[in-house]
Amino acid sequence: MIKIKIRTSFLHLSFGAAVIFMSALSCFAQGEPPTPTPTPTPTPYSTQTLAELMQLHQAALKSDYAYRQVAHLSNNIGPRLTGSAQAQKAVDYVSAELKALGLEVQLEKVMVNHWVRGEETAALVEYPGMAEKTTQKIVLTALGGSVATPAEGVTAEVIVVRNFDELEALGRDKVAGKIVLFDYHFDKQMAAQSRAGEAYSQAVKYRAEAPSAAGKLGAIAALIRSVGGAEYRLPHTGQTDYKKDLPKIPAGAVTAEDADLISALAPQGPVRMHLVLTPQQLPDVVSYNVIGDIKGSEHPEQIVIVSGHLDSWDLGTGAIDDGAGVAVSMEAASLIQQLHLKPKRTVRVIAWMNEENGLAGGKTYAKDHEKEIANHFAAMETDGGAGHPLGINYATKPEARSFFEPVAKILTDSGAGILNLAEHPGADISPLTKLGVPGFSPIQDNRTYFNYHHTAADTLDKIVPRELAENAAVVAVTAYALANLEKPLPR
Amino acid sequence: MIKIKIRTSFLHLSFGAAVIFMSALSCFAQGEPPTPTPTPTPTPYSTQTLAELMQLHQAALKSDYAYRQVAHLSNNIGPRLTGSAQAQKAVDYVSAELKALGLEVQLEKVMVNHWVRGEETAALVEYPGMAEKTTQKIVLTALGGSVATPAEGVTAEVIVVRNFDELEALGRDKVAGKIVLFDYHFDKQMAAQSRAGEAYSQAVKYRAEAPSAAGKLGAIAALIRSVGGAEYRLPHTGQTDYKKDLPKIPAGAVTAEDADLISALAPQGPVRMHLVLTPQQLPDVVSYNVIGDIKGSEHPEQIVIVSGHLDSWDLGTGAIDDGAGVAVSMEAASLIQQLHLKPKRTVRVIAWMNEENGLAGGKTYAKDHEKEIANHFAAMETDGGAGHPLGINYATKPEARSFFEPVAKILTDSGAGILNLAEHPGADISPLTKLGVPGFSPIQDNRTYFNYHHTAADTLDKIVPRELAENAAVVAVTAYALANLEKPLPR
Numbered sequence: 001m002i003k004i005k006i007r008t009s010f011l012h013l014s015f016g017a018a019v020i021f022m023s024a025l026s027c028f029a030q031g032e033p034p035t036p037t038p039t040p041t042p043t044p045y046s047t048q049t050l051a052e053l054m055q056l057h058q059a060a061l062k063s064d065y066a067y068r069q070v071a072h073l074s075n076n077i078g079p080r081l082t083g084s085a086q087a088q089k090a091v092d093y094v095s096a097e098l099k100a101l102g103l104e105v106q107l108e109k110v111m112v113n114h115w116v117r118g119e120e121t122a123a124l125v126e127y128p129g130m131a132e133k134t135t136q137k138i139v140l141t142a143l144g145g146s147v148a149t150p151a152e153g154v155t156a157e158v159i160v161v162r163n164f165d166e167l168e169a170l171g172r173d174k175v176a177g178k179i180v181l182f183d184y185h186f187d188k189q190m191a192a193q194s195r196a197g198e199a200y201s202q203a204v205k206y207r208a209e210a211p212s213a214a215g216k217l218g219a220i221a222a223l224i225r226s227v228g229g230a231e232y233r234l235p236h237t238g239q240t241d242y243k244k245d246l247p248k249i250p251a252g253a254v255t256a257e258d259a260d261l262i263s264a265l266a267p268q269g270p271v272r273m274h275l276v277l278t279p280q281q282l283p284d285v286v287s288y289n290v291i292g293d294i295k296g297s298e299h300p301e302q303i304v305i306v307s308g309h310l311d312s313w314d315l316g317t318g319a320i321d322d323g324a325g326v327a328v329s330m331e332a333a334s335l336i337q338q339l340h341l342k343p344k345r346t347v348r349v350i351a352w353m354n355e356e357n358g359l360a361g362g363k364t365y366a367k368d369h370e371k372e373i374a375n376h377f378a379a380m381e382t383d384g385g386a387g388h389p390l391g392i393n394y395a396t397k398p399e400a401r402s403f404f405e406p407v408a409k410i411l412t413d414s415g416a417g418i419l420n421l422a423e424h425p426g427a428d429i430s431p432l433t434k435l436g437v438p439g440f441s442p443i444q445d446n447r448t449y450f451n452y453h454h455t456a457a458d459t460l461d462k463i464v465p466r467e468l469a470e471n472a473a474v475v476a477v478t479a480y481a482l483a484n485l486e487k488p489l490p491r
Numbered sequence: 492m493i494k495i496k497i498r499t500s501f502l503h504l505s506f507g508a509a510v511i512f513m514s515a516l517s518c519f520a521q522g523e524p525p526t527p528t529p530t531p532t533p534t535p536y537s538t539q540t541l542a543e544l545m546q547l548h549q550a551a552l553k554s555d556y557a558y559r560q561v562a563h564l565s566n567n568i569g570p571r572l573t574g575s576a577q578a579q580k581a582v583d584y585v586s587a588e589l590k591a592l593g594l595e596v597q598l599e600k601v602m603v604n605h606w607v608r609g610e611e612t613a614a615l616v617e618y619p620g621m622a623e624k625t626t627q628k629i630v631l632t633a634l635g636g637s638v639a640t641p642a643e644g645v646t647a648e649v650i651v652v653r654n655f656d657e658l659e660a661l662g663r664d665k666v667a668g669k670i671v672l673f674d675y676h677f678d679k680q681m682a683a684q685s686r687a688g689e690a691y692s693q694a695v696k697y698r699a700e701a702p703s704a705a706g707k708l709g710a711i712a713a714l715i716r717s718v719g720g721a722e723y724r725l726p727h728t729g730q731t732d733y734k735k736d737l738p739k740i741p742a743g744a745v746t747a748e749d750a751d752l753i754s755a756l757a758p759q760g761p762v763r764m765h766l767v768l769t770p771q772q773l774p775d776v777v778s779y780n781v782i783g784d785i786k787g788s789e790h791p792e793q794i795v796i797v798s799g800h801l802d803s804w805d806l807g808t809g810a811i812d813d814g815a816g817v818a819v820s821m822e823a824a825s826l827i828q829q830l831h832l833k834p835k836r837t838v839r840v841i842a843w844m845n846e847e848n849g850l851a852g853g854k855t856y857a858k859d860h861e862k863e864i865a866n867h868f869a870a871m872e873t874d875g876g877a878g879h880p881l882g883i884n885y886a887t888k889p890e891a892r893s894f895f896e897p898v899a900k901i902l903t904d905s906g907a908g909i910l911n912l913a914e915h916p917g918a919d920i921s922p923l924t925k926l927g928v929p930g931f932s933p934i935q936d937n938r939t940y941f942n943y944h945h946t947a948a949d950t951l952d953k954i955v956p957r958e959l960a961e962n963a964a965v966v967a968v969t970a971y972a973l974a975n976l977e978k979p980l981p982r
Contacts, residue, residue, distance in 0.1 A: 075755050076620025078627040089622035129567025131580035136569040136808075139947060232723030233807070233948040257950040261808075264566050264951070316724070317627075317752075456630060457724040459748040460755070 044403045049484040052341050053410050053477050060473035061414060065334045067465045069097070069327035070386075073310075074317035074460045081314040082354040083114030083285045090310050091288050094351045097330060098292030101337050103349065107288040110364045112354045114285045115145055117314055118278030120252065124262070125155060128269035135274070138258045140223065141235035141315060142277045143207060144357045145242065146251040149221065153276035154179075154250075156220055160266045164213055176218030179273055181225070182210045183259045186450065188229045196229075196446040197384075200453075203227040204238070211251035212243040221250045221275055225259035230451035233257050237313050238454045239357045250277045289361045290351040294336055296483065298344040303372070305348050305379040306332045306479040309355035309428055316458030320449065324468060325382035326351045332476035343483035345377055352428040355383070359427060366431030373435045378482040378489060380440040381426025382475055385453075386463040387445035389474045391418030395425045395439035397490040407481045414470050418443055436491045440482070442474040535894045540975040543832050544901050544968050550826050551964035552905060557822035558956045560588070561815050561877075564801075565808035565951045572805040573845040574605030574776045581801050582779050585842045588821060589783030592828050594840065598779040601855045603845045605776045606636055608805055609769030611743065615753070616646060619760035626765070629749045631714065632726035632806060633768045634698060635848045636733065637742040640712065644767035645670075645741075647711055651757045655704055667709030670764055672716070673701045674750045677941065679720045687720075687937040688875075691944075694718040695729070702742035703734040712741045712766055716750035721942035724748050728804050729945045730848045741768045780852045781842040785827055787974065789835040794863070796839050796870040797823045797970040800846035800919055807949030811940065815954060815962065816873035817842045823967035834974035836868055843919040846874065850918060857922030864926045869973040869980060871931040872917025873966055876944075877954040878936035880965045882909025886916045886930035888981040898972045905961050909934055927982045931973070933965040 043050070073080070073090060080087045091107065098105045120142050123135035130136065158179045161167045167180065184206045190199040206224045214222040226236035233255045242248045252275070254262070265271050290310065296302060308325020312318020333349045335341075352361035369376070391411065394404055398421055408417045424430065425439035433439035445467075452458045482489075534541070564571070564581060571578040582598065589596045611633050614626035621627065649670045652658045658671065675697045681690040697715045705713040717727035724746045733739045743766070745753070756762050781801065787793060799816020803809020824840045826832075843852035860867070882902065885895055889912055899908045915921065916930035924930035936958075943949045973980075 071755070072620060075752055076618070076759075077622060078625070085622040085625045089620075089625075093620075127567070129563060129580075129584075131568060131576040134569070134576045134580075230723055231948065231952060232721055232725050232942075233946070233950065234723050234725070257948065257952055260952050261566055261950070264562070268567075451723075455724070457722065457748065459724065459752070461722060461748055461751050 043406050044486050045406055045481060045484060046486065049481070050406060053407065053481055055339055056335055056476045056480055057410050057413065057473050059335050059339060060331065060476050061469050063331060063335065063469060063472065064465065066327040066331035066468050066472045067463070069330050070319055070323040070463060070468065071460055073323040073326065074319040078317050079314040080310060080312045080318050082112045082287065082311045082357055083282070087287060087311050087353065091290055094290045094310060094326065094330065098290065098333065098349060101334055103292035103294055103333055105290070105292045108291055108365065108368060110287050110289055110353050110360045111284050112287045112360045113358050114282040115357060116280050116282060117142055118148065118280060120277050122273055122275045124271060125274050126270060126272035127265045138254055138273065139233050139235055140252045140254040140258065141237045142279045143251040143253055144237055144239040146240060146277060146279050147248045148278045148280065149250045149276055151278055153274050154220055155272060155274045158262055158266065158271045158273045160263050167213055167217065172217045175214065178219055179221045179223060179275060180214040180219045181223045181254065181259065181262055182206045183225050183263050185225065186227055186229055191229050191450060192447055194447055196450050200227065200450055207238050207253065208241040211240050211249055212246045215247040215249040219249055224253050226253045226255055228450040228453055228455065230455070231256050234455045234457055236454045237315055250275070252277055287353045289353050289365055292333060292349040294333060294343060294347045296345040297342040300346050301375050302345040302377045303348050303375055304345050304377050304479055304482045305350055305429065306475055307350040307352055307379070307381045307428060308383060309361070310351040311354050311356055313356055313454050315454070315456040317460065318458060319460045320385040320458050320462050321453055322355065322383045324386035324463060324471065328382050328468065328472040328475045331472040332479050335476050336480060341480065343480060345483040347479055347483050355428050362428035362431050366435065373432070373437065376432055376437045378438045378440060379429040379432045380475060380479055381429045382442055382471060383426050384441065384444040384446050385449040386468045386471060387449060388467045389416040389442040389444050389471050391416050391420060391443045392474065392478055393420050393422035393425050393441045393443050395422050395433055400438070400489050403485060403489065407478060410477060411474055414473055416470060416474050438489045438491055440478055442471055444471065534897050535977050536897055536972060536975060537977065540972070541897060544898065544972055546830055547826055547967045547971055548901050548904065548964050550830060551822065551967050552960050554822060554826065554960060554963065555956065556825045557818040557959050557963040558954070560818035560821050561810055561954060561959065562951055564814040564817065565810040569808050570805040571801060571803045571809050573603045573778065573802045573848055574773070578778060578802050578844065582781055585781045585801060585817065585821065589781065589824065589840060592825050594783035594785055594824055596781070596783045599782055599856065599859060601778050601780055601844050601851045602775050603778045603851045604849050605773040606848060607771050607773060608633055609639060609771060611768050613764055613766045615762060616765050617761060617763035618756045629745055629764065630724050630726055631743045631745040631749065632728045633770045634742040634744055635728055635730040637731060637768060637770050638739045639769045639771065640741045640767055642769055644765050645711055646763060646765045649753055649757065649762045649764045651754050658704055658708065663708045666705065669710055670712045670714060670766060671705040671710045672714045672745065672750065672753055673697045674716050674754050676716065677718055677720055682720050682941055683938055685938055687941050691718065691941055698729050698744065699732040702731050702740055703737045706738040706740040710740055715744050717744045717746055719941040719944055719946065720939070721946070722747050725946045725948055727945045728806055741766070743768055778844045780844050780856055783824060783840040785824060785834060785838045787836040788833040791837050792866050793836040793868045794839050794866055795836050795868050795970055795973045796841055796920065797966055798841040798843055798870070798872045798919060799874060800852065801842040802845050802847055804847055804945050806945070806947040808951065809949060810951045811876040811949050811953050812944055813846065813874045815877035815959060819873050819959065819963040819966045822963035823970050826967050827971060832971065834971060836974040838970055838974050846919050853919035853922050857926065864928065867923055867928045869929045869931060870920040870923045871966060871970055872920045873933055873962060874917050875932065875935040875937050876940040877959045877962060878940060879958045880907040880933040880935050880962045882907050882911060882934045883965065883969055884911050884913035884916050884932045884934050886913050886924055891929070891980050894976060894980065898969060901968060902965055905964055907961060907965050929980045929982055931969055933962055935962065
């Protein structure tokens with residue numbers, strides 16, 4: 001701890017000195033573009049770059065460009081499920097916007113799966129204490145990729161387990177022919193403690209694996225308690241992951257309330273459910289990653305990616321997941337252009353396709369650009385909502401930390417000065433980071449993110465314009481810093 | 492203020508003295524019932540009554556009876572819309588429970604309206620920026636009492652107004668043939684400031700009156716922004732109130748998010764909606780108020796009502812509106828019986844029918860018992876959820892306040908010592924209070940009540956067992972105090 005403190009203190013001084021020098025320079029530079037510094041600076045960035053980063057930071061906080069982009073994506077285009085007409089409309093929109101900003105734009109083809117939601121209803125048709133000839137509605141949604149029940153649905157007893165161990169303990173005899181509810185609780189306490197990602201990781205295991213685990217024992221359908229924190233009778237969708245060679249059974253997520261209800265009733269006597277889930281898996285379709293470049297002035301072949309994913313789930317309008325990430329990435333380009341900055345490396349905006357249910361965009365890009373991986377200097381992704389950013393996640397060699405400290409220093413002004421060595425900076429860039437490309441993302445306040453994530457309530461009102469601008473500031477400043485870093489990143 | 496302080500201080504002393512006396516008495520009374528005090532006490536209650544009130548208070552806080560009742564009503568019986576089989580099941584259940592407690596139970600017939608929800612879907616079929624051949628889903632629910640669209644729905648342009656003035660300013664030319672959205676915002680700030688009732692009163696005017704106001708100008712349907720605080724894409728139902736002699740048009744409530752969406756799109760260009768609402772108004776049916784008496788030992792003809800309403804809306808399971816109110820009223824009777832207390836006046840538990848969409852239960856009772864109104868000593872109702880109680884609302888002559896101060900003193904131990912002179916203690920008892928019967932209700936923390944009120948999320952998990960027990964304590968103590976008050980209440 002002491003070591004770190006000393007280092008920080010040293011940086012503070014050296015950065016302070018740079019600021020003084022820079023201020024002088026910026027007075028000088030009012031009338032004409034500042035000339036590059038003639039000698040290597042003591043920091044990883046030239047004084048001109050540091051001045052530009054501060055400019056970017058301030059401009060981002062004042063801009064409403066990102067908000068207008070996410071407003072258009074969510075309100076005017078709406079839900080953008082992979083394979084849908086809306087997803088294509090979003091491709092066309094972002095492509096046109098980036099062209100209007102003066103970027104070199106390409107659509108890179110991606111074959112994507114085309115799953116569509118169908119009818120999704122359920123009701124308890126037998127339970128202890130019920131009034132005769134009545135049913136009780138169960139609110140649920142199909143998990144992405146789910147196979148369908150027959151159109152008329154299925155009716156079966158529901159058995160409740162809290163985890164995989166309880167399922168195993170029951171065994172095939174008690175599971176076969178039943179609907180299994182996995183009542184594993186998302187840890188809201190943990191999420192409130194700013195460990196939402198951890199809470200999500202624990203619970204999402206059930207979304208991914210429960211259907212195959214139940215199918216293996218002969219269950220006819222699997223339901224999970226929604227993965228998320230909200231208790232407003234709101235089901236959370238998300239992709240499930242059938243294991244090869246195991247029976248595929250219909251899979252849905254009930255709301256927290258409905259999970260509580262069934263869990264309260266089941267110990268009192270038999271609970272039977274009528275369940276209708278009729279999603280369809282259609283043939284794969286052609287879609288696109290949208291790619292827009294601001295060519296580097298010194299190393300155009302070296303690429304710094306700044307990105308979010310354009311597809312969303314279909315229940316909400318994909319404002320925080322991940323219209324926001326696309327919007328702040330577009331904002332980075334917009335600000336660079338608006339301020340007439342010249343990044344030394346190429347800044348590449350990517351609006352990825354199909355993060356939610358396949359990751360085809362990220363995978364295809366990594367494959368298509370396999371030969372240029374060494375030239376992918378860094379990749380950034382924003383896919384954790386639009387909450388106030390606290391700093392930067394960096395997935396690089398730990399010794400690169402000092403390169404980011406001057407950047408963090410600038411971002412401290414908007415409360416985003418933390419540097420965190422992270423393992424997984426983003427799903428779409430993971431095929432790149434696995435190949436050694438340094439990865440980055442904003443650290444975001446995500447305490448309430450999983451209340452809305454993958455639900456009908458992922459809508460524009462969940463975004464606080466000021467906080468979105470703060471995210472745009474982190475993204476723009478980080479991306480530009482990486483593009484102008486004076487040294488290579490260790491990888 | 493000083494005057495009040497002096498009075499409180501006086502009461503504290505006199506109450507303290509009573510406690511000392513009482514403690515002595517309770518030692519004496521271990522083996523046999525205590526004898527009534529021979530002379531009038533300086534407080535409105537005998538020392539024995541004060542001791543019993545403290546007993547009741549403690550017993551209520553330790554009991555889970557109320558929670559088990561509301562759990563059964565919400566989970567096992569479920570939604571209890573007036574006229575439904577579940578409402579009848581709830582009548583039978585409460586009736587049997589009160590009998591099991593040893594009460595004299597009667598079902599008093601009430602003719603109730605029988606409105607049933609139908610299909611309710613909506614989608615924007617034209618709006619600026621939309622992808623071709625797509626629509627955008629609008630989440631809504633029919634208002635109670637709404638007439639239906641044709642089965643295939645209606646399609647029309649949506650116009651947005653923020654209030655009645657804006658509607659009037661548009662006039663018939665711009666309203667006729669359209670769907671009108673009233674985007675009046677529930678004041679969440681006000682609700683957070685413990686003025687939720689006031690916020691509700693302001694917004695609910697639109698739920699009641701908007702459909703007729705729009706119908707008057709030729710609109711073909713009226714939608715309101717949901718009356719409530721939650722932003723989880725959750726529509727709030729509730730009764731609308733068509734004016735006689737004006738066209739009745741289909742009426743629904745969209746979620747806050749959907750109101751925001753339409754309000755954002757409409758200024759950009761035409762917005763057209765396809766709307767399907769197919770509720771039905773069926774013929775009136777027979778239902779019941781459930782009435783259970785613990786006969787008074789001295790004044791059996793004098794009645795103290797303790798009540799909640801048994802019917803609920805159909806979207807949720809009616810836990811906080813108003814299973815909780817029924818449950819704490821049942822708890823008051825349960826505790827009196829369990830502690831073998833003998834109220835001097837009759838304590839009458841009433842589970843009202845049809846508060847939500849007609850108030851037939853309250854009205855019919857007042858009419859049927861018209862001749863006994865003078866003998867209705869007091870009426871209490873709990874219908875504000877199950878949040879922590881802060882004290883007692885009393886709708887009596889202001890000078891009766893001093894009668895309740897010893898009661899408040901006891902309730903202070905569970906944080907419910909506030910006395911508030913109120914105008915409207917409860918809807919079901921309003922036909923009685925209008926006739927001069929003193930009315931009472933717990934003051935409840937309702938800051939989040941209108942997040943769940945009339946939604947699918949009104950479910951058991953919204954009730955904190957400890958807070959429900961605190962409400963039961965307020966209700967039991969207040970009801971018993973009223974039953975044993977040594978003097979008449981001024982009316």
